[in-house]
Amino acid sequence: MAAMYQVITPQKPAAILKGVGPKVAEKLSSIGIETVNDVLFHLPANYENLSVMNLADAENNDKVTVMGTVMTEPAVAYFRGGKNRLTVFMEIDGIYVKVTFFNQPYLKDKLIVGEEARLSGKYLKHKLEINGQRLIYEAGGGFRVTYPMGKVMHSKTFNKIVAEVFGGFSFNYDLPETVKAKYRLLSVREALRLIHFPKSPADIKEGRRTIKFYELFMFQLRLMEKRQKERVRNERYIIDYDIDELKAFIDTLPFGLTGDQKKCTNEICRDLKQNVSMHRLLQGDVGSGKTIVAGIAAYAVKTIGEQTAVMVPTEVLANQHYQSFTDTFEDRLTIAKLTGTTTRKEKMEIVSRLESGEIDLIVGTHALIEDDVLFNRLSLIITDEQHRFGVNQRKRLNDKAHRKNVLYMTATPIPRTLSITTFGDMDVSIIREMPKGRKPVETYWRRYDEVDEVMASIASEVRKGHSAYIVAPLIEESETLDLKNVQEIYHMFLDCFGEEQVELVHGRMKPAEKNEGMGRFERLEKPVLVSTTVIEVGINVPNATYMVIFNAERFGLSTLHQLRGRVGRSDMQSYCALISDPKTENAKQRIDIMTSTTDGFELSEQDLEMRGPGDYFGVRQSGLPEFKVADLAEDYRILEHARLSAIELSGEMREDA
Template sequence: MSGIHVVQSPDRSIKELKGVGDKVAEKLSGIGITGMNDVLFTLPAGYIDHSVVNLNEAPDGANITIEGTVKTEPQVAFFRKGKSRLTFFMDVDGIYVKITFFNQPYLKSKIINGEFARLYGKFNRNKLEINGTKLIFEAGGGYQVKYPLGGVMQAKTFQKIVRSAFETATFNNDLPDTLKAKYKLMPIKDALHALHFPDSPDTVKAARRTIKFYELYHYQLKIMERRQKERVRSDRFIVDYDIDKLKLFIDTLPFELTGDQKKSVNDICRDFKQNISMHRLLQGDVGSGKTIVAGICVYAVKTIGEQSAVMVPTEVLANQHYESFKDTYGDELVIAKLTGTTKPAEKRDILARLAAGEIDLLVGTHSLIEDDVLFDRLSFIIIDEQHRFGVNQRDKLNNKAYRKNVLYMTATPIPRTLSITSYGDMDVSVIREMPAGRIPIETEWRRFKELDYVLGFVKSEIDKGHSAYIVAPLIEESETLDLKNVYEIHEIFEEYFSPEDVVLVHGRMKAEEKNEAMRSFEALEKPLLVSTTVIEVGINVPNATAIVIFNAERFGLSTLHQLRGRVGRSSKKSYCVLVSDPATENAKQRMDIMTSTTDGFVLSERDLEMRGPGDYFGVRQSGLPQFKVADITEDYRILEVARDEAVKVYESNNL
């Protein structure tokens, strides 16, 4: 159940423990507890504090543990259907209190007039009554432990098995003494014992902090181990580019690089000069200029006569990258494009030129990993939106490389904690600054009753000769959800404007239909594109100055931000209108956040807070680590410290 092993022979059968026979072992196996390590890391899901409280200080309505002297004989009254009520009075801290237990008549023989009793229940201060839940027979009160056992056995029974595991297991793994001293952490065995057999809130807190650090530190060590395997050392990986030619090339560009772009170029070029394979993530918001950085580095590779490749997940994105690289670098680089729709004759020509080393940069989709795509000397691979590719697909392209240097790019700003956990084996470059001249997109939130205003606003942008995106969450009508579907919205806009002005795109259309629809919008033949979220990544129409997102509450902040990034791609003022009647506080909060910032990094942090790491990455979530105690959202400070310590270990081993 836990990936961290703290004992010798962690898979040693639980049948060796007291109280575990075949039947009990089978029950526990059903919830994933088969080995010694599993028992130790099946940690309590919560505690009930049975520390005795002073009744004079107890709040009304609180569940409390009290002790005192029984003052009357317990009386049991029976009702219909076997229901019962047991009552008696106690002297608690000098207060005469009525005690009631429902449907526990068997307790009568255990409650003796004139003797001491301890019990747990809900306190009604006005009536001076306690509705009892349980009598407590253990001395000293303390905690009742609750375990996530799915009802297969009682917590007390499992606690006995845990006690036997502590007596039987040999602990062989702990944190280094230097770290325990530096961060005031407990030995791992003591921390686990404190969580299973707690004696105070402070001890539980200290134990949880220790286990959190332990989990995060060991996870980071694993990432460093993976990093070590990825980073093969060989002089073969050195791209000894001509720095003078590269500087001259950068000077000819018709724009000034931002500070973050310069830093990212320097990061990548420094990697080129190392005798270790590059494994870097370049993250930056939509429109931050990642393609500019990539193109400069492609040119660096060209200065030694070698090749680069860009692999992207969709044909639309391939077209966008190809056009962008051609516009910016077409005079200096020989660029070709290869996708699933490339005609056979053109493909044969590209493959021949590629193998002969005549193409500097090949942009394409999954087509790049086909066996007949052979490079002369591929020394720089760029994989965009890499989470959309499987590991095998990425490896297949990497295996074609002469020098293995890989740059992963993403337009989804990644919160720092997820960057550390999901991409910890990569070096990371971040572009936060936007290029000069970009005007922030103005975002507003409107209700459905303001649809006339929204239509009028879109018309005002179209009248200026601009284009607009209209986004719907669904393709068809839903029986269970009160949402506008793409056909309804298409109809509304066709009626308000005209069929000649509006084009429809959604995921179920045939590729030819979709491509033709996109082409008519990109060519400015039709100013309005009504679409589902297929436009989230890849389409680039600088003339588009408005995007309207219907039922915006259906989307996470990151998706809304990606959609908003379809506009604001020119010097024209651009707008995003969220149309939503949010039913929940969480949805309302998302609308407020979207209208208050256009910073993708701020939004990504808020998105992670609101949705949690499990939902944040969508297809990537399966790769996120599962921790027993640590939470990467709440415990990011511990995560960062644990990473720093793991990096020190990694670096000291690689000096």
């Protein structure tokens, strides 16, 4: 990302600037400023308008800069702990105002009765009082800028260093003239100058708008360059699968593909036929049928005698995929499973069969990337919930491939803005349609004193032979958080349904113990599963028609939606009860959103707005860029235009070549 901010080349160290000696250079380095470009893009965090305003135009609690006449001698009162308050009365724009400064007793000598003074502070209109922040001695208007300097230097000093850059260097990089004209943007130089040295609020706004566009435009160009480099054309990438055999297999499926499933299948199969490696993301809401699309791709690869690996983040998800593929393919594909709990003897046998080419499709966790796991001809890699894996983990599996065709799958509906930035170097296929016969999950909110009503509804479902998930946020009681814990909830359901009907599963159990508990629930031996969020992804029980989430306000929209997606996986009506006493506006908003829609993509957009892009995936390794000015949640329209401009420019560059 550093290259994106190099508008002055060749790159020069900040130490060559006037006023930046060895000691100052060391201070700047301590906050990440090494070069002249770093100086330019170390942008102000705050601005203080030094232009005098008329107090009559100010509203209550406004920050104001005013000029007035000192009417009384300043008085300083001292309090315990060395704190003090200076009070003085001034006439400002015909209004007699009380002005207070806290812990600035030295201002007493600066405020002379009968003389004028300029100051900034917070105006308490109803009290006719200003809580003063500081006296202003600079002449004229303009802005005082404050930089995030980590106490290594005064902002005024750094601002002078920035001025040295503008005075002594030429800018080599800018936005294309056609782009600037089309979107009425400034040059990068002028935009940065207005951000560092504004004379009006409009200057700051215009400068930041251009730099936002520049950041997003340059990032899109980088993604396209990366995409072109990674997609080297080579005839050996072509998977010339047997289309007749593939169609014959699809015809044997006990259900018809939805329109979206057909579209995504065609896009993936088209990729496989190309002389360039596939790099595609398959997005689909929970229960939308991504697995069968991935399975069809694996079958296509099998028709030429080559292999597919499916890597998933958890053993539970590995078990689900393994079972799903086994049920779908029966004896048409040789399928194996490799996880952390696979015994050494079983692993040795699987690795041997994998290396000989006997296994067509292997499903596994991180165990697949271990050095002793070798393939015969691995030609398709499918990674589920890929953002849960690190870049190096994904690369280790990719390096084992004979033909590098990668399909990423996610059940986390990703907002378009994040899809463009995080997965901008991929092709994207989306399944929005749900399989025929599925009914939207009825979602409702209940308070804790209404739990009996929920229990009665669950009992009714259990009598019909259906199952229910009960989710709690904690394993044990917490002294700091007043949350319903899983043990407490487990005993509540034991009292109601009895031990023969209630299963308990949580993340602190040993894998074997947890799998046994899940198994009893999946086999319908016990209809009620009390659990923590370990069931968020990876368990498929079509018989389950009820989801209850305790302390729902503690979960983000994405997690709530993933949990809700565990039910509604058949043609039976399903329900989701959110048990919560939301205390904050944010929590109430999440509950309202969850009860108003079951559309995961709509939820994802609202989740992005509420949480921000940095927290959306919950992990930084997802590859999200950190911009200086642009904000992915707020600036999605600018992102769209920047992306289109980058695509146009990229096309022109290829034509010129």
